[in-house]
Amino acid sequence: MLDLRFSEDELERRREHITAFIRDQVDAAGTGGAVLGLSGGIDSTLVASLATEALGPENVYGLVLPARVSSEGNMSDAERVAQDLEMSYDVIEVEPIVDALLSAYPEAEGDHVAVGNARARVRGVLNYLVANHESRMVLGTGNRSEAAVGYFTKYGDGAVDCHPIGNLYKAQVRQLARHVGVPEDLAAKTATAGLWADQTDEDEMGVSYETLDSILATHVDGPLSVAATARLLEIDEETVEKVRGMYEGSAHKRQVPPAPEPLD
Numbered sequence: 001m002l003d004l005r006f007s008e009d010e011l012e013r014r015r016e017h018i019t020a021f022i023r024d025q026v027d028a029a030g031t032g033g034a035v036l037g038l039s040g041g042i043d044s045t046l047v048a049s050l051a052t053e054a055l056g057p058e059n060v061y062g063l064v065l066p067a068r069v070s071s072e073g074n075m076s077d078a079e080r081v082a083q084d085l086e087m088s089y090d091v092i093e094v095e096p097i098v099d100a101l102l103s104a105y106p107e108a109e110g111d112h113v114a115v116g117n118a119r120a121r122v123r124g125v126l127n128y129l130v131a132n133h134e135s136r137m138v139l140g141t142g143n144r145s146e147a148a149v150g151y152f153t154k155y156g157d158g159a160v161d162c163h164p165i166g167n168l169y170k171a172q173v174r175q176l177a178r179h180v181g182v183p184e185d186l187a188a189k190t191a192t193a194g195l196w197a198d199q200t201d202e203d204e205m206g207v208s209y210e211t212l213d214s215i216l217a218t219h220v221d222g223p224l225s226v227a228a229t230a231r232l233l234e235i236d237e238e239t240v241e242k243v244r245g246m247y248e249g250s251a252h253k254r255q256v257p258p259a260p261e262p263l264d
């Protein structure tokens with residue numbers, strides 16, 4: 001597979017670039033700071049760390065939003081992140097809100113994707129409730145690997161005002177996290193959307209992040225054909241085509257929803 005790791009100099013350049021981006025976004029929006037969901041996972045941990053560095057911890061607010069299916073370890077890690085970064089945070093249970101949705105529309109009961117996505121969307125609603133009330137910007141935590149294959153909930157965790165780590169592959173997220181001092185147990189943690197029990201990103205996507213990152217960098221974001229990518233990475237062409245298909249099939253999640261062309 002490709003080695004996508006940055007040099008030490010490049011890591012420092014990225015850190016400065018992203019912290020400047022966060023400051024610029026908040027200044028341009030004229031808001032008083034930022035809010036983000038803290039899951040105990042590496043993406044939100046890295047964004048929280050960079051945002052507190054960019055804005056000062058007093059200007060970043062965390063929401064820890066446990067669901068029935070959330071692991072206790074992840075939720076206590078999320079609180080630990082906020083405490084270590086000295087940012088204010090709140091813990092709000094999402095399940096009563098999801099239950100209210102299901103009592104309004106019981107047909108979705110037992111549909112783990114629909115209910116899981118509702119959990120992600122309830123988190124988005126809570127982020128914006130705080131953002132509107134406190135004049136804050138919602139920081140996204142999506143990285144390039146997830147965005148490219150549409151591995152996020154449309155208008156759920158995808159409902160944000162900017163994407164500070166949106167051009168980093170997952171391996172680079174872990175590397176930058178270590179560089180900025182995120183504890184190793186968090187930096188090395190298995191990625192999970194946490195939308196239903198025992199979910200992991202790699203199981204659900206059917207491809208490892210190592211392979212995904214390499215195919216994205218070489219073929220989807222890079223210049224090589226399917227055949228050349230398969231040869232370079234020593235994998236079969238079907239895997240490259242599968243990732244290409246995920247990229248193309250999720251284009252709608254990366255675009256503004258279309259409307260008909262104007263009539264003459």
Ligand SMILES: Nc1ncnc2c1ncn2[C@@H]1O[C@H](COP(=O)(O)OP(=O)(O)OC[C@H]2O[C@@H]([n+]3cccc(C(=O)O)c3)[C@H](O)[C@@H]2O)[C@@H](O)[C@H]1O
Nearest residue numbers: 117120146150151152153154157192193194195201204252
């Ligand atoms: N071509 C197209 N043009 C316009 N809209 C299109 C479309 N194809 C589907 N759609 C619509 O898109 C919607 C489906 O998208 P969506 O609601 O997002 O649902 P969907 O993509 O089915 O599910 C979200 C996926 O993201 C994963 N996820 C979610 C949240 C966090 C994380 C994580 O990494 O932590 C991962 C989750 O586990 C699941 O696999 C439907 O309304 C569907 O009709």
Ligand SMILES: Nc1ncnc2c1ncn2[C@@H]1O[C@H](COP(=O)(O)OP(=O)(O)OP(=O)(O)O)[C@@H](O)[C@H]1O
Nearest residue numbers: 037038039041042043044064065141157191192193
């Ligand atoms: N229990 C939760 N409480 C608060 N926010 C959450 C929770 N679960 C998910 N989120 C939000 O949704 C985002 C998307 O989840 P995702 O799993 O992709 O990222 P992560 O958990 O930070 O990292 P990883 O992908 O490595 O698990 C999180 O970064 C976080 O902002």
Ligand SMILES: [Mg+2]
Nearest residue numbers: 039041192193
């Ligand atoms: Mg997660």
